[in-house]
Amino acid sequence: MLQVNVLRQNPEWVKERLAVRHFKNAGLVEEIIALDDDRKKLQAEFDNTQSKINSASKEIGKLMAQGKKEEVEQMKQDVAANKAQTTALTEKMNATEKALQEKLIQLPNLPSALVPPGKTPEDNVVVRSGGDDVKLPEGALPHWDLIKKYDLIDFETGAKITGSGFPLFKGKGAKLQRALIQYFLDYNTAAGYTEYIPPFMVNEASAYGTGQLPDKEGQMYHATEDNFYLIPTAEVPVTNIYRDTILKESDLPLKMTAWSPCFRREAGSFGKDVRGLNRVHQFEKVEIIQMVKPETSYEAFEQMVHHVERLVQSLGLPYRILKLCGGDMGFTSALTFDFEIYSAAQEKWLEVSSVSNFESFQANRLKCRFKDTSGKTQLVHSLNGSSLALPRIMAGILENNQTETGISIPLVLQKYFGAASI
């Protein structure tokens, strides 16, 4: 959520930034400022009236002590009149605030100056690419066939147990998954990230805090009996650790990593790209998150991008890094780099990570602030990224490392997997 003050200070600049996203409803900016003006006026009025009530009440207390009954009765009537006024004002204020909030929440984050123009994924800019060229053997298979061939994941039984998109990992498939998770976490903690295993369900307040609610309601699984949501990413519970907190400047930067299963309903995505591990309802992911001082967030962003890049490199996968254009960026992000690995067997790029700087957008909603050295309270900047999403990484490893005799395991994973090949 953007801060109203930012809109007030520079509405034209805000609109320019929104245009980079091709955000249509720029009129919201003025509407919000107008509502905020109303809010201020109402509050001033309310405060005045309430102040009268408060002083009258104190006076009444004193008069009561002196036993001056008649005067007290007179004052009570005055207070009653004022009170009727505050009740009316409160109602107006609540309505105004609600309208303000509703509009404010519709504004996406402002793209940073680094964001390239453009509307669709085709307009994303390749920052760099790397990794080994892959030479696949004759008759190379896509991962869904390899999975069958080596009996690594049983999609059919997963569908029987739960439904389609709930893979059942099995034998070496399960072990490879575990090896990857372990490797990723070790890699992250070695870089100074504190490891967490968060709750996998969150309450409404948390889902709201990271922006899943109110608008992405349909994308989460919802346990209605208890009003909990299954997390779509570890970002939700981990970021909410710092909901409603005021940190010390010396606490920053905070670096966290967490493994978790991720549950996504993926309502509305049919047909294309859903084969095998390309798109599932339950998958696992290791996430990295940072909360930093505003002036260092782009430094932290670079750091995170390099961190993820080295991780992808270590697996020997061909990859590219995309700088998302204004039109393709997520609602809450100010700058996003996507990581894609190349699946030679599918002849397709698969997204395996997305690193974003939210600047203060998420922190504002979350109310995560810190006290700077001059004693002023300000919002932190938050960032996150995957390191990495498991299914597509596994798909990539299986496809790109297949040989006539089996699948070779990347060197860095061998000590976790316990073998050099499948």
Add this chain to the structure above:
RNA sequence: GGUGAGGUGGAUGAGUGGCUGAAAUCAGCAGUUUGCUAAACUGCCGUACGGGUUAAACUGUACCGAGGGUUCGAAUCCCUCCCUCACCGCCA
């Protein structure tokens, strides 16, 4: 799930209707003293939204788990909900 006890500022903890935005202690910050450390002493030390100011000072309002209610006046009384702790039941 049952029963009981609780939820107050960074922490401990007082406060059962007006003098309490909140005692006291600890931690923290600034300073004085001291050869250093330590100790002692003095001051400061919640958040949000307004007004005010170059910035402060100053000032209004709200907030004592959340939401309602009673009252001229609520941290304090009443109702609902949430959470924590203890014991019992069930259970990985």
